[in-house]
Amino acid sequence: MWGTFIKSVCGNNIEDKAYLIESRLSPIAKELNCDSWQELYYKVKNDISGTLKRKIINAITTNETSFFRDNSPFEMLKYKILPDLIDKRKKTTPSGSDIPIRIWSAACSTGQELYSIAIAIRETVGNLKGYDVRLLGTDISDDVVTKASRGIYGKIEIERGLAPDMLNRYFEKKDSEWKIKDEIRALATFKHINLLESVTFPNKFDIVFCRNVAIYFLTDDRKKLYTNIGKELASDGYLIIGATESLANLCPQFQSFRYLRSVYYQLKR
Ligand SMILES: C[S@@+](CC[C@H](N)C(=O)[O-])C[C@H]1O[C@@H](n2cnc3c(N)ncnc32)[C@H](O)[C@@H]1O
Structure with a gap:
């Protein structure tokens, strides 16, 4: 469910990374008072404003970087x-x-x-x-x-x-x-x-x-x-x-x- 959704919105492949969903999406689930991953999923899918989708993208992407990385x-x-x-x-x-x-x-x-x-x-x-x-x-x-x-x-x-x-x-x-x-x-x-x-x-x-x-x-x-x-x-x-x-x-x-x-x-x- 999440793997297919995340791949479709930003290409990131999290299919075998349950820990990523757990650690990065938990704060959003908590903020939205969701009791299950399924509930969060339906809220995100049905949010026509796109705000929740953007929140999920912000949370799930890995933004590691540095100045002159790899030189x-x-x-x-x-x-x-x-x-x-x-x-x-x-x-x-x-x-x-x-x-x-x-x-x-x-x-x-x-x-x-x-x-x-x-x-x-x-x-x-x-x-x-x-x-x-x-x-x-x-x-x-x-x-x-x-x-x-x-x-x-x-x-x-x-x-x-x-x-x-x-x-x-x-x-x-x-x-x-x-x-x-x-x-x-x-x-x-x-x-x-x-x-x-x-x-x-x-x-x-x-x-x-x-x-x-x-x-x-x-x-x-x-x-x-x-x-x-x-x-x-x-x-x-x-x-x-x-x-x-x-x-x-x-x-x-x-x-x-x-x-x-x-x-x-x-x-x-
Ligand atoms: C690990 S960082 C790399 C940053 C920088 N290029 C570097 O090498 O230091 C990867 C970045 O790719 C972005 N990203 C992931 N999927 C993307 C997509 N489909 N379109 C644009 N940016 C994306 C993430 O938000 C993240 O900031």
């Missing part, structure tokens, strides 16, 4: 992908216009991935003069999108992955927390998007980070995920997936390339 994709971004992309875009951008760079963090969780990308760009390109950088972070969970949008992090979050010099350069202290500086925040937009529903953006993305979300999906939804992303990627764009994820035998339209300890994918031409 090597960010090294690859700085030393391989951005220089290559900028070279290509310089050739096609009319003189006098800013060079466009469009990056999407698909399944961005609480925003650390997108802000790490923004910081990596600043570290590579400097003050961004001459560039039109637009960064999009999306996630299916409203709660994490709201937190990402605020750009405020506690001590433990900051200590996971942010070197002290980066912290001082790109964040400001706000009481006991740290807030991303406005100049970085201004590059980013955050939105609620289910990656298993097809979505069309006005411009294709040069780079898409879609990391550590396919691991929660079964094969059919993994295929759907990367197919949807492929449609929104520029024909010479770059897709970066999680360290334990692979497109092999899933999406023949992509080709993999290795750079040091990382891999990126491009659409076959």
Whole structure:
């Protein structure tokens, strides 16, 4: 019952994870005075406002993330992908216009991935003069999108992955927390998007980070995920997936390339 429902609303496969339902949905069942899982299920199914469905998605998704998670994709971004992309875009951008760079963090969780990308760009390109950088972070969970949008992090979050010099350069202290500086925040937009529903953006993305979300999906939804992303990627764009994820035998339209300890994918031409 729950397994099929959760898969249909967000793709996450919890079929053999009864403990997840128990631990993550219990607080909602309690809040709604439900005496059984069945009662909660019917309340959620019959809630036409969609509020309960969103609550369930917020509770069931795993939002684990950190700044510069796994590090090597960010090294690859700085030393391989951005220089290559900028070279290509310089050739096609009319003189006098800013060079466009469009990056999407698909399944961005609480925003650390997108802000790490923004910081990596600043570290590579400097003050961004001459560039039109637009960064999009999306996630299916409203709660994490709201937190990402605020750009405020506690001590433990900051200590996971942010070197002290980066912290001082790109964040400001706000009481006991740290807030991303406005100049970085201004590059980013955050939105609620289910990656298993097809979505069309006005411009294709040069780079898409879609990391550590396919691991929660079964094969059919993994295929759907990367197919949807492929449609929104520029024909010479770059897709970066999680360290334990692979497109092999899933999406023949992509080709993999290795750079040091990382891999990126491009659409076959
Ligand atoms: C483990 S986090 C990964 C965050 C970040 N990409 C990283 O690697 O650090 C997985 C995220 O995927 C989101 N997610 C799960 N299913 C999704 C779906 N169908 N569409 C969009 N986001 C989804 C979750 O809400 C969660 O925030």
